[in-house]
Amino acid sequence: MKTSETTTNTFPVINMKCAGCASSIESFLKSQSGVKEVTIDLEGAEVTIEYKQEVISPAELKKGVQSIGYDIDIKA
Secondary structure, eight states: OOTTOOEEEEEEEESOOSHHHHHHHHHHHHTSTTEEEEEEETTTTEEEEEEOTTTOOHHHHHHHHHHTTOEEOTTO
């Protein structure tokens, strides 16, 4: 397993209603170990995350986002 390989997934975001919400989610996710890139689509209510699966999982991303008052649907 190469440590430099990343996975990119797009997840629907629940409770993201404004640019401030999007900024909070983006900042939080970018601060997480293993997250390489985060792109927020406010209009589409989605977040695209490039991350290292061996460092952080979708379930851990979801739990973190929930801790700041939002949610991502990792099953979509």
